[in-house]
Amino acid sequence: MNPQYAEFLAAYRVIARLAEVGALLSWDQETCMPPNAVSDRAEQGSTIATEIHAKITDPAFAGLVNGLLQDASLSDEERVNVREAKRDIDKAINVPVSLVERLSQAATFAHEAWKKARAAGDFSLFKDHLQLLIDLKKEEAVCMGHGNRPYACFLDDHEPGCTEAELDRLFTPLRERLPPLIREITRVKRRLRKGFYSHDFSEAAQKGLCEYISDEMGVPRDRSRLDTAVHPFSTSFGQNDVRRTVRYKTNNPFESLYSAMHENGHALYDLNIAPALAQTPAGSAISLGIHESQSRFWENIVGRSRAFFEAYLPDMRRFFKKQLNGLGPADLYALANEVKVSYIRTEADEVTYNMHVILRYDIERALFDGSLALKDAPAEWNRLFEQYLSLKVDRISNGILQDVHWSGASFGYFPTYALGTMAAAQLAAACDKACGGLDTVIREKRLAAIREWLTGNVHRFGRLKTAAQVLRDATGDSLNPEAFFSYIEKKYAGLYGL
Amino acid sequence: MNPQYAEFLAAYRVIARLAEVGALLSWDQETCMPPNAVSDRAEQGSTIATEIHAKITDPAFAGLVNGLLQDASLSDEERVNVREAKRDIDKAINVPVSLVERLSQAATFAHEAWKKARAAGDFSLFKDHLQLLIDLKKEEAVCMGHGNRPYACFLDDHEPGCTEAELDRLFTPLRERLPPLIREITRVKRRLRKGFYSHDFSEAAQKGLCEYISDEMGVPRDRSRLDTAVHPFSTSFGQNDVRRTVRYKTNNPFESLYSAMHENGHALYDLNIAPALAQTPAGSAISLGIHESQSRFWENIVGRSRAFFEAYLPDMRRFFKKQLNGLGPADLYALANEVKVSYIRTEADEVTYNMHVILRYDIERALFDGSLALKDAPAEWNRLFEQYLSLKVDRISNGILQDVHWSGASFGYFPTYALGTMAAAQLAAACDKACGGLDTVIREKRLAAIREWLTGNVHRFGRLKTAAQVLRDATGDSLNPEAFFSYIEKKYAGLYGL
Incomplete structure (x- = not known):
């Protein structure tokens, strides 16, 4: 190995380890830390962030990276690492502390x-x-x-390579085809076994089920753990330590189960990036959209499938014998896929979810390109909400004040949720072909086959391929909403007798 | 404030925060971390240690400290901070990486x-x-x-200011007076309600009792938490975040209770150092001996007193109604103070404990001053064990291979346990006078009075006073084994009818 390149990797490794330590500080804050330690923790976090910034902007490090950018002898993989480090340096140098x-x-x-x-x-x-x-x-x-074009900048932060034009291409069909589908579905009255939610589902049993499903999905217990947090999340401190969190509601076992499957999807991505890439710039997820495609795949396409309940209902009965008495796979399948327009994005079902996202995207983009004034944004939210979701906003806390992201200066983040949903459906279609039918695989409880396909086609590459390349190589197509429509129209036609 | 001094404090604050982060890495490893992450964690820990070392040995920092050492305008407190930082610098510079x-x-x-x-x-x-x-x-x-004199060097690491001559002065009376007391006690047969240990004490109830006693001792829940670890310990990440751990044995509620009281003693010290000292060199415990005196005070002098059981038996019954049925304070007092010579230091009672420690001290000091060859050490261990504890070592795993410390290169550490035991008894005698009788205070469940006395006389000073000054100011005497003998002879004469 080129000695400059080896020196670069060693320097980057320290930065990566410091970032892992920073992630531990955050995880501990959400799961363990006593409440009065907030300001101590803020200072510890900023100490680590300052160290990382100093190392990234160290002229010696930048000199190494700039030299390597000119080095024609590097392999493709090495080139990716240098390019990704250059992105970090530019951002750290260009944006003043x-x-x-x-x-x-x-x-x-x-x-x-x-x-x-x-x-x-x-x-x-x-x-x-x-x-x-x-x-x-x-x-x-x-x-x-x-x-x-400020918005393009934020988009690139979360979804490298994605453009506003690309979002127009992808979101226009969603804007056209989802609202009529939502209207159609919400007209149908379905009989659901709602008495289900009046049972008491103990936290210990829910945790047992989550751990069981995590084992089935192949999340290794010796490289991961599952905890409780107010807002479920997944984070990793290196490839052998991925932490997942869920929360428990004792009247609803779906929430923890699907949080666990969702976070497991994220965790499996982080756990299965090629070990050789660990602590290099290429050793992390390529984009938030691809990350989200993994969690959606497991949560919705696997976990909310009819085959899943056919396969796992007997296992669920081990944890909830009394509560599941008299219910069959069809009942749980119907309960787990109830479509109900609500004001809350995070509680939305598969059908309405994307319209919550696109509404937020439309508004944030218009705020940045100047076509919408902030004073007019609440009314615009209400107008779009009714147009997209056939429901009048009843109060502003359910309108423009609903979501937390903007208060944290997260712009350009929302679209990645919709990209992930579409990518999940497209990957599922390809996986379905490759593994001889997803339904069969799930019904036979061979979830390892799905995990292995995702590792082989997505996880292992880290940042070695762009998000677009990952999808093209795995599915033979660029990101395309058709797989999502085909999945959702077929599934919900069956569920709602459309 | 002198601008150089302010600059010094700011630089030290970063070092202190990094040390807190390092402590979090260790705590997480003992309580939460998945097993396969060990090598990742080792590298994260060494990254933080390297950062700390670089900052301590930074010539600019050393320049500041050396300048301040000559500055006659500093206050006493400022002078302590500079002196303690100088110790850190010397150690970091003198010992090559x-x-x-x-x-x-x-x-x-x-x-x-x-x-x-x-x-x-x-x-x-x-x-x-x-x-x-x-x-x-x-x-x-x-x-x-x-x-x-290598041994003096290690002693100073753990117990600044303590010398081998001082240990001779303190340990000689222990060597002379404890072995006969142990022989006398072990001749007496006591009737104990041993059926007690055949009950099942659930982990949840034990945790409940530990949390209750922690509240009574004044460990604030919003600045601390209690977890499970194989080897109980206490650690702090700043003055608002102290973590304690215990372990649970379902046939013995004493182990978790006394671990909790022991670790609470350590925690209260860390929590109650004057807030103005936080993240300065003076803002930590003055010595391991003084630290240990706090845990021993609460575990033994408070928690194993007859008054404790008179006061808290009704509360213990809330957690263990059936298990404590028919037992009175005298029964629990006798059970909790059983003297039994064993090979295991960590399980030793108050009477035999110090002889385990002195044996280890005698051997490690002799190994360093050359008076004992390593090949002869196992036999010397066995000889001293029988002399000190009236028991023949049955096998080498109960002999020189019993304790973990030497395998971690911890030399000069053992004596601090005995110093802490003696200091605890001496502080207790002073506190007894100051608060109108410890037994009365405990019987009336006014543990806050004890905590406040300890905070006022020990905790708050951090490193502003030396260990010797702390004891002299709090008790009117330098460290002296008489208080320990007086405590232990009176207590065990009563228990064993000597």
């Missing part, structure tokens, strides 16, 4: 203001904070050389 | 060898590893300018 700090501080205040505004149902309490975040994010885009 | 790494590596191998040797009952499997650790520690002492 003072702006990073102003953004972080503004987001802290904006988050508090958002909570108050939502409680009071008063957008004016949040508006100026949101405006400041928008202004600071525009300033950041200028620093990154995207002054004329 | 390569030696630190060789020691760490040798200890890793030695620990594995010790486990094998103990399992096989064969000292020869461990001997060369132990010799290497001794040689490397001698090398370290030379680097620190203690080439002629």
Whole structure:
């Protein structure tokens, strides 16, 4: 190996380890930390962030990377590592620390203001904070050389290579075809065994079921653990330590089960990136959209399939004998796939979910390209919500104040949820062909076959392939909403007798 | 404030925060981490250790500290901070990183060898590893300018200011007076309600009792948490985040209760150092001996007192109604204070414990001053064990291979346990006078009075006073074994009718 390249990898390894330590600080804060330690933890986190920033912007490191960018002898893999490190350096050098700090501080205040505004149902309490975040994010885009198209800059942060034009191509069919489907479905009255939710599902039994399903999915217990957190998430501190969290509601075992399957999907991606890539720039997920495709695949396409209940109902009865008495796979399949338009994105079903996302995308993009003024945004939210989801917004806390992301200056993030949903369906269609029928595989409880296909076609590459290349190589097509429509139309036609 | 001093404090604060992060890595490893992540964790830990080392040895930092050492305008408190930082710098600069790494590596191998040797009952499997650790520690002492007296160097690491002469003064009376007391006690047959240990004490109920007693002792739930670990310990990540661990045996509620009280004693020290000292060199415990005095005070002097059972037996019944049926305070007091000579230091009672410690001290000191050859150490262990504890060592795994410390290159550590035991008794005698009788205070469940006295006389000073000053100011005397003898002779005369 080129000695400069070896030196580069060693330097990057330290940065990667520090990032893992930073992730542990966050995980512990959400799962274990005593409440009064918040300000200590903030300072510990910022100490680590400062160390990472210093190492990324160290002129010696930048010199190494710039030298390697000119080095024609590097392999493709080496080139990817150098390119990804260059992205980190550019971002760290181009965005001044003072702006990073102003953004972080503004987001802290904006988050508090958002909570108050939502409680009071008063957008004016949040508006100026949101405006400041928008202004600071525009300033950041200028620093990154995207002054004329700030939104493209944020999109690239979360979904490298994705453009607004690409989103137009993908989202236009969703805007056209989902709202009529939603109207059609919500007209049908379905008989559901709702008495199910009046049972008591103990936390211990739910945890048992989550652990059992995690074993079935192939999440190794010696490289992972499952904890409780208010907002379920998955994080990793290296390829042998992936932490997943869920929360438990004692009247509903689906929430923890599907959180676990969702987070397991994320975890399997992180766990199965090629070990040789560990602690290199290429050793992490290529994009949020691809990451989300993994969680959606397991949560929805596997976990909410009829075959899943046919296969796993006997196992579920081991944990919930009394509660599942008299229910068959068809009953659980119907319960787990109830379509119900609501105001809350995070509780939305597979059919309505994407329209929640596109609405947020439409508004945030318009705020950045100047076609929508912030003062008009609440009304625009309500107008689009009714258009997309056939429901009138009843109050502003269910409208523009519903979601937390903007209060944290997360712009360009929402679209990745819809990209992940579409990619999941497209990967599922390819996996279905490759493994001789997903339904059969699930019914025979051979989930390892699915995991192995995903590892072989997605996980192992890390950042060695772009998101577009991953999809093209795995499915023979670029990202295309048709697989999603075909999946959802067939599934819900059956469920709702359309 | 002197601007150089402010700059020094800011630089030290970063070092302190990194050390807290390092402590979180260790805590997580003992409580949460999946087993396969060990090597990832080792690398994360060494990344943080390397960062800390780089900051401590940064010439700019050393320049600041050296300048401040000459600054006559500093207050006493400021002077302590500068002096303690200077100790850290000297150690970091004088001991080459390569030696630190060789020691760490040798200890890793030695620990594995010790486990094998103990399992096989064969000292020869461990001997060369132990010799290497001794040689490397001698090398370290030379680097620190203690080439002629290596043991004094290690002693100073754990108990600053303590000398071998001081240990001779303190340990000689223990060597003379404890063995006859042990012989006397073990001749007496006591009637104990041993059926007690055949009950099942659920882990959940034990945890409930531990949390209840922690509340009584004033360990704040919003600044602390209690977890499970194989080897109970306490650690802190700043003054608002102290983690304690215990382990549960379902046939014995004393083990978790006294572990909790022991670790709470450590935790209260860390939690109650004056907040203004946080993240400064003076903001941590002055010595291991003083730290241990706090855990012993709560575990033994409070928790194993007759008054404790008189006060808390009704509360214990809330957790163990059936198991405690028919037992009175005197029964539990007798059970909790059973004296039984065993080979295992960590399971030893108050009377025999110190002799386990002194035996280890005698041997390790002799190994370093050259008066004992390693090949003769097993026989010397057995000879001293019988002399000190009136029991013949039955096998080498209960002899020189019993304890883990030497396999981790921890020399000079054992004496602090005995110092802590003696200091606890001396502090208790002073606290008894100050608060109008410890027994009364405990019987009336006014544990806050004890905690407040300890905070006022020990905790709050951090490193502002030396260990010797703390004791002198709190008790009017330097460390003196008489309080320990007086406590132990009175207590066990009563228990054993001597």
